[in-house]
Amino acid sequence: xxxxxxxxxxxxxxxxxxxxxxxxxxxxxxxxxxxxxxxxxxxxxxxxxxxxxxxxxxxxxxxxxxxxxxxxxxxxxxxxxxxxxxxxxxxxxxxxxxxxxxxxxxxxxxxxxxxxxxxxxxxxxxxxxxxxxxxxxxxxxxxxxxxxxxxxxxxxxxxxxxxxxxxxxxxxxxxxxxxxxxxxxxxxxxxxxxxxxxxxxxxxxxxxxxxxxxxxxxxxxxxxxxxxxxxxxxxxxxxxxxxxxx
Amino acid sequence: xxxxxxxxxxxxxxxxxxxxxxxxxxxxxxxxxxxxxxxxxxxxxxxxxxxxxxxxxxxxxxxxxxxxxxxxxxxxxxxxxxxxxxxxxxxxxxxxxxxxxxxxxxxxxxxxxxxxxxxxxxxxxxxxxxxxxxxxxxxxxxxxxxxxxxxxxxxxxxxxxxxxxxxxxxxxxxxxxxxxxxxxxxxxxxxxxxxxxxxxxxxxxxxxxxxxxxxxxxxxxxxxxxxxxxxxxxxxxxxxxxxxxx
DNA sequence: AAGTGGTCTAGACCACTCT
DNA sequence: GAGTGGTCTAGACCACTTG
Numbered sequence: 001x002x003x004x005x006x007x008x009x010x011x012x013x014x015x016x017x018x019x020x021x022x023x024x025x026x027x028x029x030x031x032x033x034x035x036x037x038x039x040x041x042x043x044x045x046x047x048x049x050x051x052x053x054x055x056x057x058x059x060x061x062x063x064x065x066x067x068x069x070x071x072x073x074x075x076x077x078x079x080x081x082x083x084x085x086x087x088x089x090x091x092x093x094x095x096x097x098x099x100x101x102x103x104x105x106x107x108x109x110x111x112x113x114x115x116x117x118x119x120x121x122x123x124x125x126x127x128x129x130x131x132x133x134x135x136x137x138x139x140x141x142x143x144x145x146x147x148x149x150x151x152x153x154x155x156x157x158x159x160x161x162x163x164x165x166x167x168x169x170x171x172x173x174x175x176x177x178x179x180x181x182x183x184x185x186x187x188x189x190x191x192x193x194x195x196x197x198x199x200x201x202x203x204x205x206x207x208x209x210x211x212x213x214x215x216x217x218x219x220x221x222x223x224x225x226x227x228x229x230x231x232x233x234x235x236x237x238x239x240x241x242x243x244x245x246x
Numbered sequence: 247x248x249x250x251x252x253x254x255x256x257x258x259x260x261x262x263x264x265x266x267x268x269x270x271x272x273x274x275x276x277x278x279x280x281x282x283x284x285x286x287x288x289x290x291x292x293x294x295x296x297x298x299x300x301x302x303x304x305x306x307x308x309x310x311x312x313x314x315x316x317x318x319x320x321x322x323x324x325x326x327x328x329x330x331x332x333x334x335x336x337x338x339x340x341x342x343x344x345x346x347x348x349x350x351x352x353x354x355x356x357x358x359x360x361x362x363x364x365x366x367x368x369x370x371x372x373x374x375x376x377x378x379x380x381x382x383x384x385x386x387x388x389x390x391x392x393x394x395x396x397x398x399x400x401x402x403x404x405x406x407x408x409x410x411x412x413x414x415x416x417x418x419x420x421x422x423x424x425x426x427x428x429x430x431x432x433x434x435x436x437x438x439x440x441x442x443x444x445x446x447x448x449x450x451x452x453x454x455x456x457x458x459x460x461x462x463x464x465x466x467x468x469x470x471x472x473x474x475x476x477x478x479x480x481x482x483x484x485x486x487x488x489x490x491x492x
Numbered sequence: 493a494a495g496t497g498g499t500c501t502a503g504a505c506c507a508c509t510c511t
Numbered sequence: 512g513a514g515t516g517g518t519c520t521a522g523a524c525c526a527c528t529t530g
Binding site: 261262263299301 | 498499501503
């Protein structure tokens, strides 16, 4: 990391703390500072950039507010470790209220196919590029509750094509991190209602055309690239979703 | 506002900026500093509390991050003005995509009734207390799209019981602010799936038992008290809702 | 004890908004 | 030009975590 241009960036009208934040952001999004790792101490950065403590702290505070960094008092500042996925499925209501058991995964299919234009646009790859497609159901209390279709860029996730699905855990995001070095940092979900096709209904042990909730998710890495597209269906009558709005 | 205790609070182990923030929070949540009003300048507060600029700024930053204050460079710091409600209904998809027209309101009923135990618990009043109940539909492109049931504490919202509904605008939150001095600061929504009763279906010009999305909202004022309970129903096939997760 | 982030000071100067 | 919030400095000291 070369600090020499920080002051010249400042001359160009940019704030010093913003210039420093941009440099740190580069270290993070490029992966040179990997998820979960500690970044240099504030006093180290202060000397490296030749600025006052307050300026370094302002830069770090900015990245903390963006969710890229986490401060831990007395220990250091760390690159945000990413989502496990467990917190993203708290929305379906099955069995006991307040029960946050992770549903068991049952992989039905893992195939390679080519991206449609729409999927390619979402994943930021070219139409016709290879993608991995996963079909799985997720079980709670011995019953299939959710049906998930997942698409991944085959190039980036080659380890997911080569490894044995039986060795995967119930949560896929830790697998992405461990096997492919891809950390999911945020996600965007769209909720709609529909009805189940006959094959999907059979997998969920529901009648064909049964009403279902459809949750379409795009998961993004720390650099803001979409890395996974996932469509989840479940019984509409067992669906509830809570959101806080400001 | 008496600043004399700030340093003594500090002695008690609390941080100075936290003690100051607590004082400012009191001015806001009590209504002494009303929504939309400017608070004293940083230099004024600095002198009043006898602390350095950085400490005042840290206190204000805390309240900004809580959504209680808004900074405007060169103009001042203001108490958050509250939600209009327009941003809360961007989620139903009707007509053209990206169209954010505000649906026209049609009041069907405004009655006084008594709170059930559940409603009273939500509104923070005693069971059996008087509440105002409003039934209205909301129209877009000449069609009824949403059916809303709204409950308000009759004591706090007496102006909504006395005024002529024909004089209300399509958005109720500005009416609450203007007529009752109640500002909606945040809201919590739960989404579920259901089917329409015959009377509700008739008002929405849909067949009885038609699938519907049910959005149940609690709206909170700046002090965190629930001031409105609202249940909205609309055609499930026209529903979509997008959320960002971190 | 050493190292980390957190708080606080006192003061200078910059950038934006309004009159 | 006057008043507001925004940036930056140089340094002191506090609170938390780990070896």
